Amino acid sequence: SPRTRGHGGRGSVARLTRLGSSSAKLSSAQARHPFDRRAGRAMKRMEWLSRARQLVPPLAKERHKGQAGKVGVVGGCEEYTGAPYFAAMAALRCGADLSHVFCSRGASGVIKSYSPETIVHPIFFDGDGEGAEVLTAEEEEARLRRAVAKAGEWLPRLSCLLVGPGLGRDPLTLETTARIMRRACELEIPMVFDADGLWIWNQASFDPAPFCASNQTVVLTPNAVELKRLSARYVSTRGGTGTDAVAGGEGDGEDG
CATH class of the missing domain: 3.40.1190.20 (Ribokinase)
Incomplete structure (x- = not known):
């Protein structure tokens, strides 16, 4: 009937409108993500550079060779x-x-x-x-x-x-x-x-x-293999943390 067709038409238009709006939002979000990721990486890079600068001694006329380590x-x-x-x-x-x-x-x-x-x-x-x-x-x-x-x-x-x-x-x-x-x-x-x-x-x-x-x-x-060797000697196989074994200098075996 005309009523059914009209209702169906309005519903289809509404659904298409919602889909279009969602697609626009998705496209907008996708467009923002690369920039956001780059901005995040840049901020992290600046943070690490700031920390690294604290480790490097500043140049000064009063310093002599060897004072920087x-x-x-x-x-x-x-x-x-x-x-x-x-x-x-x-x-x-x-x-x-x-x-x-x-x-x-x-x-x-x-x-x-x-x-x-x-x-x-x-x-x-x-x-x-x-x-x-x-x-x-x-x-x-x-x-x-x-x-x-x-x-x-x-x-x-x-x-x-x-x-x-x-x-x-x-x-x-x-x-x-x-x-x-x-x-x-x-x-x-x-x-x-x-x-x-x-x-x-x-x-x-x-x-x-x-x-x-x-x-x-x-x-x-240590790398992965070296860590495994160290763990075999210093970390207890009985569930201990290995701290006591290291402090006491115990060797290999179940109690080491």
């Missing part, structure tokens, strides 16, 4: 020379004045050739590679002490110490590094552990208790 990097062996170099250069580009790299003799020349800005100390002997010397226990101990003594001359001057980039897993190098770590701990130098520096934390002979004292600043930066 002296960073030590323990790492670098014959096979891995890039990681300690990039770590040292990253510190310089973030505002530190000096970067020291404590590495093996086989890596020192290569790292020096990358840039004259890093100060390179070849304190480690390359261990069990081709042509390596066979040392007695007394000779190994003498080399350990010499290497630790060389590093120890510089430790009191450092603002912080990064341990691990390109360090390798030569037993003599790891033992030397562990002793340097303990010396830095005694001096209360803030430390960051990465890569093979975290491997030392997994050794049965390593005691983490001094590094967990309240006066120590220690940062561990």
Whole structure:
């Protein structure tokens, strides 16, 4: 009937009007979203830049070289020379004045050739590679002490110490590094552990208790595999948090 057709026509027009209005709102929202996302990202970027500026010391005529930070990097062996170099250069580009790299003799020349800005100390002997010397226990101990003594001359001057980039897993190098770590701990130098520096934390002979004292600043930066290894040693499988295990220096196993 005309009434039905008329009613249906008005209803169709009303529905089309509502659909058109919804589409317009949707299009308007879609048009705003990219801008809103860009604005949000820009605001976050400004916030992070503001925080970063607080970490970078301002330039001033009264300052002298070294007051903006002296960073030590323990790492670098014959096979891995890039990681300690990039770590040292990253510190310089973030505002530190000096970067020291404590590495093996086989890596020192290569790292020096990358840039004259890093100060390179070849304190480690390359261990069990081709042509390596066979040392007695007394000779190994003498080399350990010499290497630790060389590093120890510089430790009191450092603002912080990064341990691990390109360090390798030569037993003599790891033992030397562990002793340097303990010396830095005694001096209360803030430390960051990465890569093979975290491997030392997994050794049965390593005691983490001094590094967990309240006066120590220690940062561990494990990836997924390294975190799994650390958890296997320090986090209890019986539901504990692992805090007691780390503080007590307990080893592997269900109670570790």
